[in-house]
């Protein structure tokens with residue numbers, strides 16, 4: 001039988017293209033727009049699960065304080081309940097690192113550093129940080145970044161090292177996250193969507209503004225995620241205030257200064273004295 005190479009090529013190409021197109025197309029839960037992504041939420045979860053083990057092994061051991069960790073997670077869960085995709089199953093943990101930082105792994109594993117916790121001074125500010133990171137996950141910024149890197153041929157190791165990730169050191173993960181910085185457009189979206197979550201969770205919208213003011217003073221640090229490609233803090237404060245005004249967000253929601261002091265500031269002192 002003679003095989004028509006041209007026809008075969010066209011058929012194979014069409015099947016590949018169609019399968020890519022159909023399998024990869026999904027509606028973004030935040031924007032409602034259709035987009036092409038090479039990674040499913042299930043794969044993201046699997047990846048995050050592997051990385052989270054490494055991150056927690058390296059940076060979490062020294063912070064096994066039930067009260068502090070429960071508090072961070074309880075604030076995060078208030079955000080997760082009102083976000084676009086609560087079914088992802090979010091977890092929020094503190095890790096022991098001096099940088100003023102917070103980041104999200106694929107699949108909803110969100111971390112805030114002790115450096116950041118020390119810089120903040122009330123619960124609404126913590127909720128603002130966790131809201132921003134949650135928005136990166138729900139708006140599928142991580143999946144978009146992985147797709148983009150894959151398509152432009154960097155062959156991102158985050159996607160390809162899935163099998164060998166158990167041997168990956170946290171330094172590699174951190175380096176990859178750094179390389180995987182989000183675009184300014186995504187950062188701005190994470191700020192405004194995060195602000196929306198903050199208010200819906202019952203917090204004062206001021207928490208987001210105060211957080212930006214605090215971060216503005218932290219210029220001596222160079223955190224992994226929170227500064228790399230972010231718009232300048234003055235800029236961020238401007239459009240956050242605008243969003244508060246345009247949406248009519250109130251500032252009468254929860255602030256939580258005493259709760260934060262008891263569950264974070266005091267606990268950090270106790271943990272330090274134990275070490």
Ligand SMILES: [Zn+2]
Nearest residue numbers: 187190225226
């Ligand atoms: Zn961000």
